[in-house]
Amino acid sequence: MDLGDQFATTFQLIRRSAGVFLLAVVLMAACSILYQNASYHMMGRMAEIAASGGMSDNADPELRQQMGMQMLSTTAANLGFFLIYIMVLVFSHVMAAIAGWEAVNAREISLGAVFTRAIGRPFWASLLQTIIMVMLAVVVVAIVYITFIAVAGVGASRSPLPLLLIVLILLYPLVATAFRIQKVSIESRGPWKGLIASIALVKGNWGRTFLTLLIAAIGGGVLIFLTGMLTGGGMAFQFGSRGGGNDPQAIIDAYNKMKESYSIGSLVATNIVSAFAYTFCFFLLTPMYTDLRARRGELLETPADDDLEMLG
DSSP, X not given: OOHHHHHHHHHHHHHHTHHHHHHHHHHHHHHHHHHHHHHHHHHHHHHHHHHTTTTSTTSOHHHHHHXXXXXXXXXXXXXXXXXXXXXXXXXXXXXXXXXXXXXXTTOOOOHHHHHHHHHTHHHHHXXXXXXXXHHHHHHHHHHHHHHHHHHHOGGGGGSHHHHHHHHHHHHHHHHHTTTHHHHHXXXXXXXXXXXXHHHHHHTTOHHHHHHHHHHHHHHHHHHHHHXXXXXXXXXXXXXXXXXXXXXXXXXXXXXXXXXXXOOHHHHHHHHHHHHHHHHHHHHHHHHHHHHHHHHTTOOSSSOOSOGGGGGO
């Protein structure tokens, strides 16, 4: 199955699983819109307090307390929305894996059946799997930065070199574990064994897998960018720089920058397109997964007994 066939098959799977696709898009878009809209308004409140002098050393104690509580509530709310979004992202991926596999095998399955199967063991195992990956990534990031600081001093942490090294280190495992949720949802593997089995499946085809994912990512990124520009917004692209720390002027500047590009229409449009792109990629992984299994002679209802042998 070449690249064109994989994308064509993905569209067929989406057509056969339209209900699942739309549900995943709605869930992810709604969660992201709520998160970004709440962040915008909470940032506005922080900017108001900062502009009134609530962060200065001689500010009214009550105003300073309000600012502290606002910053705390903003951080807590953002973290809460982010965790919910991650859970929705994982759940949507699991649904796409289940629905896609059933469609590949020409079996009819209702939206309710997919939802019921996904919300059980596959979701919780995949969520635990995601937590494991995040923890491992945090360890890598910590080791790289600690090493750079120990060798070259604190100033080295501001260099782009640590970030570049982190990307190079994490790129291979991120691509190699692309089918971890298929391994959990379709083959009923555990979180850790699912990661190892995905690495084994990709072995010898890492470049092919990376190229396919890269093309899909570029296509989705361009589509999201154009949507933001055409709707006169672009707010979604500025949320990553909305910090400011404890600097009042930085908070005010960050909010003003967000305010200039804030648009409900653009916010909704870009997040719907973003959710569409994510869900398309989730479905794309199933034809890719099927192709890799076919290349290993595994196109059976049950996979090979021990994928670990492929690592040898």
